[in-house]
Amino acid sequence: MRWKFLSLVGLLLVYAFFKGWTFNFYANILFGFYALTKQIWISVVLLGVTQTILMIPFRAIRVIQSQNTRKFQDKVNEFGRDEQQIAKVKKTFRQGNSTFLFYIVDFMVQLTLFISIGRLFLTDFYTNNIDPSILLKFIPYPIYPLQGLWFKIPYPLVTKTNDLGWWAVLIAWALILITHVFIYMIKRMGRRFSVATEKKQSPSKSTQKTKQTFSFLGSSTLILFIIAYFLVRKFPLALEMRIFSGDVSVPNRTLNTVTAIATFTMIVWFGLQNILRQGKLAREKGISQKVIDLTQSEMFKNNLFNGILIGLGAFFITNLIPSAFELSIFTFELIAILSPFTLDKFVLKIGVVNKD
Numbered sequence: 022m023r024w025k026f027l028s029l030v031g032l033l034l035v036y037a038f039f040k041g042w043t044f045n046f047y048a049n050i051l052f053g054f055y056a057l058t059k060q061i062w063i064s065v066v067l068l069g070v071t072q073t074i075l076m077i078p079f080r081a082i083r084v085i086q087s088q089n090t091r092k093f094q095d096k097v098n099e100f101g102r103d104e105q106q107i108a109k110v111k112k113t114f115r116q117g118n119s120t121f122l123f124y125i126v127d128f129m130v131q132l133t134l135f136i137s138i139g140r141l142f143l144t145d146f147y148t149n150n151i152d153p154s155i156l157l158k159f160i161p162y163p164i165y166p167l168q169g170l171w172f173k174i175p176y177p178l179v180t181k182t183n184d185l186g187w188w189a190v191l192i193a194w195a196l197i198l199i200t201h202v203f204i205y206m207i208k209r210m211g212r213r214f215s216v217a218t219e220k221k222q223s224p225s226k227s228t229q230k231t232k233q234t235f236s237f238l239g240s241s242t243l244i245l246f247i248i249a250y251f252l253v254r255k256f257p258l259a260l261e262m263r264i265f266s267g268d269v270s271v272p273n274r275t276l277n278t279v280t281a282i283a284t285f286t287m288i289v290w291f292g293l294q295n296i297l298r299q300g301k302l303a304r305e306k307g308i309s310q311k312v313i314d315l316t317q318s319e320m321f322k323n324n325l326f327n328g329i330l331i332g333l334g335a336f337f338i339t340n341l342i343p344s345a346f347e348l349s350i351f352t353f354e355l356i357a358i359l360s361p362f363t364l365d366k367f368v369l370k371i372g373v374v375n376k377d
Contacts, residue, residue, distance in 0.1 A: 031126040043137035060169030069352025147270035181259035193249040273344035285332030292324030
């Protein structure tokens with residue numbers, strides 16, 4: 022029944038889009054904020070906040086649906102061999118399950134709403150009077166010329182650095198390496214005392230797991246080494262707040278690039294949270310570590326590919342749209358990135374309480 026309801030919502034939204042209702046909806050929100058702030062760029066930011074609020078129910082459902090390890094746990098248990106388990110789990114991730122329809126509807130909703138916002142900002146209401154019939158009676162008609170077309174975004178800039186030298190780099194690398202080895206030893210000890218099946222594990226599987234662990238340590242250590250090198254060789258000593266500004270009525274290449282990077286970061290960040298969450302559930306359900314490692318590896322590759330693809334798409338598409346659209350999307354993404362620490366935790370906590 023709920024899937025029929027979601028399908029109906031998606032179809033109604035598409036119908037509203039073609040009728041122009043979603044365009045009118047966002048136009049009324051934008052000029053409603055403008056009536057209060059008298060600044061177009063602030064109204065655009067508040068429109069991004071509104072978009073975030075509208076997407077909260079779908080984000081909450083996505084978080085709940087990410088707790089679906091139990092649904093393919095039974096599939097995994099049908100097989101005795103790890104190779105069969107891996108093939109079945111990979112097939113499940115590719116084909117999806119009962120959540121597939123939700124993700125289709127979710128995609129349709131997001132696509133429809135974001136296209137509506139883009140269509141609004143492509144309309145030249147910045148210099149030409151907007152059609153009065155679009156605005157509701159309680160929304161004051163704006164007085165032209167519109168005020169506050171130039172956005173003002175504060176950002177920190179490092180104005181003074183210090184090179185701490187190679188000795189500091191070597192010390193930082195040594196600390197990173199020692200920390201990784203310590204974490205690895207703690208995990209090995211915890212696994213040895215908490216998982217009884219580890220004692221029965223064959224030498225070949227132990228060797229393979231050790232290789233996987235050292236492979237992970239090697240890749241993560243290399244990334245941290247690179248970060249530590251640049252941080253130590255250019256250690257910040259002074260910061261200064263600067264103002265980044267631009268006209269929301271025309272495209273802005275700098276803001277466009279920042280928005281594309283934020284889009285890539287948001288896609289990868291959300292995907293990583295789901296991967297870690299599902300991996301934790303899989304371990305709790307007793308799925309073999311080999312299945313978890315290979316499946317998570319495939320999920321991460323797909324997530325990285327999606328992030329790059331969508332990020333490039335955001336760069337090339339928004340480059341043709343006035344920067345008001347990018348400012349609104351950037352606001353939405355900044356708030357959304359905090360979701361794993363705020364909304365996601367609340368949803369998961371409520372889910373645990375209801376389960377108990």
